[in-house]
Amino acid sequence: xxxxxxxxxxxxxKISIMLEEINFEYxxxxxxxxxxxxxxxxxxxxxxxxxxxxxxxxxSNKSLFESGAILIYLGEKSGxxxxxxxxxxxxxxxxxxxxxxxxxxxQHHQFHHYNPGKSEFGERRYFEMAKKIxxxxxxxxxxxxxxxxxxxxxxxxxxxxxxxxxxxxxxGLKKFINLNRWYDEISKREAVKKGYDLLKKGEIIPKA
Numbered sequence: 001x002x003x004x005x006x007x008x009x010x011x012x013x014k015i016s017i018m019l020e021e022i023n024f025e026y027x028x029x030x031x032x033x034x035x036x037x038x039x040x041x042x043x044x045x046x047x048x049x050x051x052x053x054x055x056x057x058x059x060s061n062k063s064l065f066e067s068g069a070i071l072i073y074l075g076e077k078s079g080x081x082x083x084x085x086x087x088x089x090x091x092x093x094x095x096x097x098x099x100x101x102x103x104x105x106x107q108h109h110q111f112h113h114y115n116p117g118k119s120e121f122g123e124r125r126y127f128e129m130a131k132k133i134x135x136x137x138x139x140x141x142x143x144x145x146x147x148x149x150x151x152x153x154x155x156x157x158x159x160x161x162x163x164x165x166x167x168x169x170x171x172g173l174k175k176f177i178n179l180n181r182w183y184d185e186i187s188k189r190e191a192v193k194k195g196y197d198l199l200k201k202g203e204i205i206p207k208a
Contacts, residue, residue, distance in 0.1 A: 005054040006053035012053045012198055016194075020192070020194045049065070108127060111127075152186070180208050
């Protein structure tokens with residue numbers, strides 16, 4: 001059984017979506033980041049950077065931090081969404097999400113959604129970066145059904161929850177035909193719907 005220690009964020013939803021997709025038994029232990037629970041000593045032992053998510057695999061008595069590493073582990077363990085013959089390509093798009101898409105959209109959230117009016121430079125910079133990310137993902141998806149090729153993989157699972165905050169971005173997802181097609185298709189997957197509702201409170205994936 002997998003224990004998922006997490007908060008209701010895009011990085012947290014990556015793992016619950018993956019767990020639903022591979023149909024593993026799991027339970028969610030909520031970490032309230034608004035009350036700084038990620039800084040408690042017991043959590044720091046599991047996650048030295050004080051970040052969610054973390055998993056504990058109680059079958060193997062292993063714990064992992066960093067969402068990309070967790071997705072790779074679950075892909076290897078389940079044999080799903082991480083084809084061993086395509087891992088070089090999958091890893092590139094997964095690392096692109098981890099190092100680029102997530103951090104920059106996260107900064108856009110901070111300036112545009114949470115703290116509007118506090119930094120004109122920050123708002124403008126990260127809004128333009130967010131538009132650039134949409135454009136680049138759209139370009140990729142104009143020649144590829146999914147990010148790493150013809151098959152749905154952990155690269156898509158990692159990226160989807162960040163695009164699911166498109167209402168915060170104010171860019172207009174529908175203007176990006178290929179990205180919108182990808183988003184709409186993944187939104188319809190039953191496992192994605194269940195995993196997106198991380199805290200089981202009836203949260204619905206936003207429509208484009």
